[in-house]
Amino acid sequence: MGPRARDDRHRFLLEQIQVTGFIIMPLRVQGRVVGAFSLFASRYSGRKYTMADVQFAEEVSRRASIALDNAGLFRDLSKELSERKRIEAALRQVSERLSWRRKRQT
């Protein structure tokens, strides 16, 4: 059973696809589901999914999840790095401002 059509155009599109089978795998980041990875078989190809295809899709989804995990970590690290840089820059400005004031007082 596929999704019900939201409108006439959606119905038309679904009719063109002629789905005969599908495999949907979750994509996880740090154990949390963040999305889905879906494979569809259409009538025009005559493709039929088997448990071997499910296992393959599961493996792909696992690797994609790892990649997403890494990307998330990298993004977090990048964010942390840029924050540090921003803080360092701010500290440097403060430090420079303080040293300028000291020179001025002496």
Next chain:
Amino acid sequence: MLVLAALLPVLIFTFEIFRQKARLQHEAVERGMRDTVRALSLAVDREIGTVRAILETLAESPYLDTGDLRSFHEICRRALANRKESRLILFDRSGQQLINTARPFGTPLPNAFQDAAPAQTVETYPYLPFGGPDPVKKTMETGELAVSDLFVALDSRRPTIGINVPVVRNGKVLYALEMAFHPQVLTELLLEERLPADWIAALVDKKGVFIARTKAPERFVGRAGTAELLSQIAKSQEGWGTERTFEDIPVYHAFVKSNLTGWVTWVAVSQAVITGPINRSIAAWGIGAIILFLLGLTAATILGKRISTPIATLSPNRPPRYNAASRLSCALRESERSMSFGSALVSAGEAARLTAVEREGRLVEQRMRRLAEVGAALAESIDYEKTLNRLADLMVPDHADWCVIDLLQEDSNVCRRVAVRTGRKELEPFADEFLRNYAPDLGRQHPILKAIANRPIRLHPRG
């Protein structure tokens, strides 16, 4: 050819079975006829033995000691109360009949030796001698039982059989006592054995003349047997074979010669009667075998086509990756040439097994390679969207007709469609529409959302 090669041994085996069956049936018929003819011969000997017992009892009569032939005539007449067709004759050493129960005592009687004449004397029985002096003489000379061949009686002028025993007094044979009877008695004896209707039984005397015959005795009693029969009888005491009757009907016959009488008991049955049921039986078996053969041939052909058609479609013009299928085809062709059905099956089975194993191996290898590509592609970028689009590219068309990737927006309940790919160029505009306009609606029971929410794996075959 392969199918015929497989069925050829079955055909030979079937033919051999028919041949054996026919042989066994013929042997059974032969055994049955031999047993029957022995039984008939024993019945005849038993009857002659009974006659002999009567004669030997009468031969001991004291009336013969005193020469009181009138009284002896009377006692003989009474002894034949149950044998109306028979008569008792007493001969003296000159062959003169002294008494004859067929005539009143005192009636002038013929002399067996003087009045006898060779065959063709009596017009109605041209093959038979007139009178039967030989057994009388033999009994007088040897003092033993003597059984005549068929002859025309001096008194009745009808075909007759005579059984003679000696009347011995003081170690000398004084008389010969004979019981004479019409051969119809023997025909009736054979009929009493109740042979099958299409069987013929007969008695042939020492000269080869029919004494009794269950079929048309009036035509054949008194006639000599066929030359073929007489030659076979002359060769052995007992036998089984084929001959043609007077009516030119081919028959199987069996015969046995009696040591007591010297007569031959003979049974015959038309070859058509014997071979008819055998042939019908073989024909029935043959038709059954042909039907089964044709059914087997049809089934084998259909099965053969089922095997060969996929092979034929695989082998000739396919890329080298189907080399196992080519091997299968080659193995079958080679085996067919060598006419070895068994080795063909083994080769075909082995090649089929290799094909299945190789196909499975190819799939595993392809998947591993694709997983490696996926891993490498995913590592190329730390950008979510680039990574997932690359993943979708790798899935079509080898693993899917369509690949769709959706992500939940961070910290929100909105689902965003990241990639839609199709393996068909003409459907790409639809893919774009799905990407832009139809991301899963979180308010609906969309299967993708169900998968995200509840179940990690969904496999929905749809016919």
